[in-house]
Amino acid sequence: MSVYTKRGDKGITDMARTKNVSKSDDRIQLVGAIDELNSHIGLVKCMLKWEETVKMLSSIQDNLDLIAAGVEDPYSRDFKVNEEIVDNLEKETDRLEELCGQQAGKKVSGQNRTAAEINVTRAVARRTERCLAQVAVKFGADTESKKYLNRLSDYLSLLAKYVELSDALGLTEDQNVEKQNIKKQDVEKQKVKTQNTISEISNGIDEKVVREVLAQMGIQSRITLKKAKALIEKIEEESIRRGMNSVIAICGPEGNPIAVHVMDGAYLVSYDVAVKKAYTSVAVKMSTRELGELAGPGGTFYGVDTLESGKIAIFGGGVPLKCGNTIIGGLGISGGTSEEDHSLAEYGLTVLGDIM
Known part of the structure; x- marks a missing residue:
């Protein structure tokens, strides 16, 4: 026919x-x-x-x-x-x-x-x-x-x-741009442009827009228990490789604990310290090592560790977990020296993308 x-x-x-x-x-x-x-x-x-x-x-x-x-x-x-x-x-x-x-x-x-x-x-x-x-x-x-x-x-x-x-807000992809051809300096320029755009329109947009867009794109706006457990497992493997007995704590973007893992042989005090580091990282939106550098005498955050009933930690091991520019949680490590804890937390950031 x-x-x-x-x-x-x-x-x-x-x-x-x-x-x-x-x-x-x-x-x-x-x-x-x-x-x-x-x-x-x-x-x-x-x-x-x-x-x-x-x-x-x-x-x-x-x-x-x-x-x-x-x-x-x-x-x-x-x-x-x-x-x-x-x-x-x-x-x-x-x-x-x-x-x-x-x-x-x-x-x-x-x-x-x-x-x-x-x-x-x-x-x-x-x-x-x-x-x-x-x-x-x-x-x-x-x-x-x-x-x-x-x-x-x-x-x-x-x-x-x-x-x-x-x-x-920089949360959608431009299908006409070949990302592999974008030079590093162009990426940095785009980040600055995006931040300027956000500032210009921020009066009309609240956090709900950001979280809704992330959800539409299939991206978590906060770390889930399942993702937290997967991240802890990877960090524990690295901690064992380094010969450390650590406590690994992960909290949500509001600071409430999601998961705390205590490795065999970890110090009893490390539990509270790891939880504080995770909380601090989201409370001040920076690593606890960075905060420690700013909390010395004459520093911008001098005396911050005395606030909030001792919930703030100012030594290395706490880092905010981010998806793009959005904080989805906090990670706290305790068990070694300040530098060792910070290094292990930095490792956690490198493998975060694998589990998200």
């Missing part, structure tokens, strides 16, 4: 219950607009790596197919958009609006290609909504379908802004 029938050569086509409909008919124009919108959404899906967002866009495509089928066969109950479908889209729109904060009402700048493509998709969604309104005047239309298309453009507008903000 040939892919072409030649019936459309005269500018006519068929609908589910109506034959010989002109291709200039408003209903055919609407179905075509929905098809175009669906194609743009498909392109956006290819450009995004966020699994949950891609799933949401796939469900939107299914709902658009449902609306198109309802236009062609308005008498079938199988092709009706229900309130639940509209509610789900509204909830996701509300979530994005909250994450975007004060930036939600601003226009997309066009500096991010994916965001720009989503913005084009939004414009096509608006045109599709106008086509549906025109069909409704002449032939009637499903009320929930009209609501859905109206909400869809709002959702796409916020999604574009959300993607742009995420890129400004």
Whole structure:
């Protein structure tokens, strides 16, 4: 059977219950607009790596197919958009609006290609909504379908802004850049640029945006117990190789302990010291060795070890665990000299990427 029938050569086509409909008919124009919108959404899906967002866009495509089928066969109950479908889209729109904060009402700048493509998709969604309104005047239309298309453009507008903000935070990849060709100095320049951008827009973004973007990308915003145990296992192996009997403590970004491992032969006092080192590293956002250098007489943090009921440690062995620029936890090592503990903690940082 040939892919072409030649019936459309005269500018006519068929609908589910109506034959010989002109291709200039408003209903055919609407179905075509929905098809175009669906194609743009498909392109956006290819450009995004966020699994949950891609799933949401796939469900939107299914709902658009449902609306198109309802236009062609308005008498079938199988092709009706229900309130639940509209509610789900509204909830996701509300979530994005909250994450975007004060930036939600601003226009997309066009500096991010994916965001720009989503913005084009939004414009096509608006045109599709106008086509549906025109069909409704002449032939009637499903009320929930009209609501859905109206909400869809709002959702796409916020999604574009959300993607742009995420890129400004340096948390998305530019697929047009070949990373292997970027020189080291260019990387450092980009880091500075990213930090400046964050400062410029920080009034409109809070920590929830950062954590949400990390989650969308499949990156942990805090170290989990499973990851902590895996990191401890690697550090213990290295500690044994070095002939050290250590206590290894890992806390969350808020300072609460997640896991503490005591090796055979470790000093009793090392337990409390390791926990303090882990806590200190996230409390001051630097290694405890760095803090120790600043805590001497005349130093910026002189006397800090007397604060917080003795919870602060100012000798080597504590380091913050980071994913990008976000602190996801703290690591504390105790069992050897200050330098030995710090060296083992630094080793922990080198293997962190292997378990994340």
